[in-house]
Every structure is written in structure tokens, then in C-alpha cells.
Amino acid sequence: MTASTIRRTTAKSRIAAVCAVAVAGTLLLTACGDQTDDAATKTGDGATAENSAPLFDKLPEKYQKSGVIKVGTNAEYAPMESVENGKIVGVDPDIAAALGEKLGVRFEFTSGSFDGLITALNTGRHDIAMSSITDNKQRQEGLDDSGKKLGKGVDFVDYFLAGTAVYTKKGNPEGIKSIEDLCGKGAAVQRGTTYEEALEKQSKACTDGGEKAVDIQSFENDTEAQTRVKSGGAVAGVNDYPVAVDLARKAGGGNDFEVVGEQVDAGPFGIAVNKDNTELRDVLKEAVDAIIADGSYQKVLDKWGAGTGAIPKAVINGGK
Known part of the structure; x- marks a missing residue:
């Protein structure tokens, strides 16, 4: 979290x-x-x-x-x-x-x-x-x-x-492999968190590299962020690694989300x-x-x- x-x-x-x-x-x-x-x-x-x-x-x-x-x-x-x-x-x-x-x-x-x-x-x-x-x-x-x-x-x-983890809809329709793949794409996150900061950092890296910024969609609670990903309004969500893993395992009986890539910035x-x-x-x-x-x-x-x-x-x- x-x-x-x-x-x-x-x-x-x-x-x-x-x-x-x-x-x-x-x-x-x-x-x-x-x-x-x-x-x-x-x-x-x-x-x-x-x-x-x-x-x-x-x-x-x-x-x-x-x-x-x-x-x-x-x-x-x-x-x-x-x-x-x-x-x-x-x-x-x-x-x-x-x-x-x-x-x-x-x-x-x-x-x-x-x-x-x-x-x-x-x-x-x-x-x-x-x-x-x-x-x-x-x-x-x-x-x-x-x-x-x-x-x-x-x-x-x-x-x-x-650490921080990226999760997507089950099946990963946009082929996201890591947070670096979110340049120019929508990513949902809970407002004011360190993983929102991770997205802001990645967005700057995107623009510094000549790509479009991440469309960071921030919500007051993580449930709203999850709903945004599930509905397709964002291609991915970012969360604590153990939370993302638990979400992928349980939400919709394990049929709603999946975690992509490895956790980063563990602390x-x-x-x-x-x-x-x-x-x-x-x-x-x-x-x-x-x-x-x-x-x-x-x-x-x-x-x-x-x-x-x-x-x-x-x-x-x-x-x-």
C-alpha cells in the first residue's frame, strides 16, 4: 500500500x-x-x-x-x-x-x-x-x-x-511489460502516494526522452483506481507489490487483473x-x-x- x-x-x-x-x-x-x-x-x-x-x-x-x-x-x-x-x-x-x-x-x-x-x-x-x-x-x-x-x-x-508494481487488466491487452511502457498512456493510482510519485518520475523520464508524458489519473482511494483499470479507462494501475499481487489473485476470482514485470524501488x-x-x-x-x-x-x-x-x-x- x-x-x-x-x-x-x-x-x-x-x-x-x-x-x-x-x-x-x-x-x-x-x-x-x-x-x-x-x-x-x-x-x-x-x-x-x-x-x-x-x-x-x-x-x-x-x-x-x-x-x-x-x-x-x-x-x-x-x-x-x-x-x-x-x-x-x-x-x-x-x-x-x-x-x-x-x-x-x-x-x-x-x-x-x-x-x-x-x-x-x-x-x-x-x-x-x-x-x-x-x-x-x-x-x-x-x-x-x-x-x-x-x-x-x-x-x-x-x-x-x-516495492512498486504495475498491474493491468487480465490478459494485458496493451502489452505493458514495465512502468517504462506507460509513456503516453493512462495509468491509475491513488492520489498522494509514493507510487504516484513513481509515475511522476517516470513521466518526466518519458518527456526527457522525447516521448509523451504518462497520463496520470489520480484517485482518492485505490478502489477507484482499480475500477478505472478494469473499465479500460487506464491501461495500468500502480500499487504496492504485495497489494497488487493479492489484487491479481483475488479480484473477480483471479480474472480481473494481472501483475506485469518485477517490483521496483523496494523500500x-x-x-x-x-x-x-x-x-x-x-x-x-x-x-x-x-x-x-x-x-x-x-x-x-x-x-x-x-x-x-x-x-x-x-x-x-x-x-x-
């Missing part, structure tokens, strides 16, 4: 608000008050008075008391995060649940528009953002595309590796944390390393067909 101050930064949520409440180990859905256009779920075990989780004592006191880490996401990017039967599921929620076992708290996911994730994080609405967010210097430093300072930026705990996905919240950042890194070490991390990735994105260890601010 393949992200603009994040890999996926601009998408108005189309999901109704729901919450998941853990009762006797079972997730039950209930109404979520005034969280219009949001979806929420909770994962992991809540904190107890005598918490035996190995990393619980390293958590900031705030989370020890509440037993909850609030997570902002945009649940439109299967297999990383999406909504099924009113519940947020995918790689990120399952990784969060595994982290919760190490930390002794539950992770409460709330889905909303992607362009608001960093703001919500830095204003305290969310404790972290976990949503296929590519870690790079621009986001670390809070810069816009022109290098203008927008805010203080965020820190990242890197936990996954993914780390990171858990975004407020720069002032260094204690939480550091213990999250320890927790990621712990689930890598005990094998639960790889099991999550393999479950969702995302095993190729595994990393050997967590890194803080490893993006370039």
Missing part, C-alpha cells in the same frame, strides 16, 4: 465505523459512537495487574495503565489491511497481535482517511500508524514533495519490505511513531525483533502470502 507523507496518504475512508471489543478472548463488534467513516478493531491481550509479558515493563507507564496502543490505519489494502465482515484483518493487524503478546497490551486499530494519519498521530489521537507506510527521509523530516517543512515528521520502526514499511515518543518506539523495535526471533512474524507473512517481504531484523528510520 507500494505512500505525500506516507506510502498511502490520501484516501477518504469509505468504511463505516465499527469497533471490536475483546470479551473472553473473542472479538465482538459493537457500534463506535461518533467515529464517522472509521473502522476499528482490537488485537492482542489487554494488560493485567500482574502482566507477565516479556516486554511489558519497558512500555511507557501510559500504556501499562491503559493496556491499549491506539493504531491509525487505512484499511483498503489487502493483504496488508482491509475490512472483512466488519473487522480489520491482514498482515498489519496480525503482526500487531503478535507484538501485543510480547508487550502485554492490545493494539486497537481505527481506519480512516490516509491523509490524516500523521496529523492524528502527532496530535495524540493515535499512538502509532501502521498502514503499509513506506519509511523515507521525507516523512522522517516532515517535508512535502518540494522539500518544504510541513511538520516535525515521525520516526519509523521498519518491519517489512515492499521498508515502518510503524510510524511520534518523534517525542522514543520509549514506545524503542520497545516496539524490541518487540518486532522478538517476533522475528520466535517465528511468529514469518507465520503471519506466510498466512497472507506476503513472505517475500520478510526482513531479518527491525530497524529505526532505515528508509532513504
